[in-house]
Amino acid sequence: MEPSRSPLEPDRLAVLTRWQVEVLAQTGSTNADVAAAARDGAGEGLVVTAEAQTAGRGRLGRTWVSPPRAGLAVSVLLRPAPDVSRWGWLPLLAGVALAEAVRAVTGLESALKWPNDLLIGGGKCAGLLAEVPVPGVVVIGIGLNVSLTADELPDTPTGLPATSLLLAGAAQVDRTELLTVLLERLGVRYDAWQRAGGDPDTSGLRDAYLRLCATLGRRVSVILPGATALTGEAVTVDTEGRLVVRTEAGDRPIAAGDVVHLR
Secondary structure: OOOOOOOOOHHHHOOOOOOEEEEEOOEOOHHHHHHHHHHOOOOOOEEEEEOOEOOEEOHHHOEEOOOOOOEEEEEEEEOOOOOHHHHHHHHHHHHHHHHHHHHHHHOOOOEEEOOOEEEEOOEEEEEEEEEOOOOOOEEEEEEEEOOOOHHHOOOOOOOOOEOOOOOOOOOOOOHHHHHHHHHHHHHHHHHHHHHOOOOOOOOOHHHHHHHHEOOOOOEEEEEOOOOOEEEEEEEEEOOOOOEEEEEOOEEEEEOOOEEEEOO
8 A cells, every 4th residue: 555645735834934944846956955045145044845856965975865755855054153163063953853853743763873864773764964055054954764665765875774754653644744843843952052152062962962872882883084994882972073983092083974883
């Protein structure tokens, strides 16, 4: 039986007065759309979501596609006030907001794989991407698998199987409600982070992320820029949002890299 795939309802999203939500039938990439708007001077709070993406992008130039209305593809324009040195926390903040929204709407417990994946039942259910298209702007993109069936799931490059909310047990998910709660939680987390001057501890963000992070306490292999690899135990995420890996040579903070959870 085919899952129900109702369209998003813009009228219901209009209650989100702090966000300016544009719902597109189809686009190449919501992140590219928001980045273009930022270059044209669009203000903070622009949100673009599309029922279908033909050229969605993940980290390291990977593609992300989904059948029409089978997921959420959404990008948000932010103009953060805290110093740019704090901006590394923004994709982690979005991950916390997404995990909170999924739990609130579906009852499913999820976890975060540093730096940018949402896991449910050990499978990847969502990915996040942060970009700085122009100075002073951060675009956060989120791609969430909602009603994908097993034969529709994409391949994942880091050894984790893909999954969807449907396959994890959330049979019928109201995507409009899910997007509404996601943006509400994103606003709450972002406001707290801004009030704290971007301090992840004062805002409570780091504590929330550490509680949700499935990478910590595991033996991991990190593929670093340049294709070199680092293996050790993931012990914490520091105040700059970096993953700290304990190796034989000592603790190593990692700002960017592909993490593989080892058995």
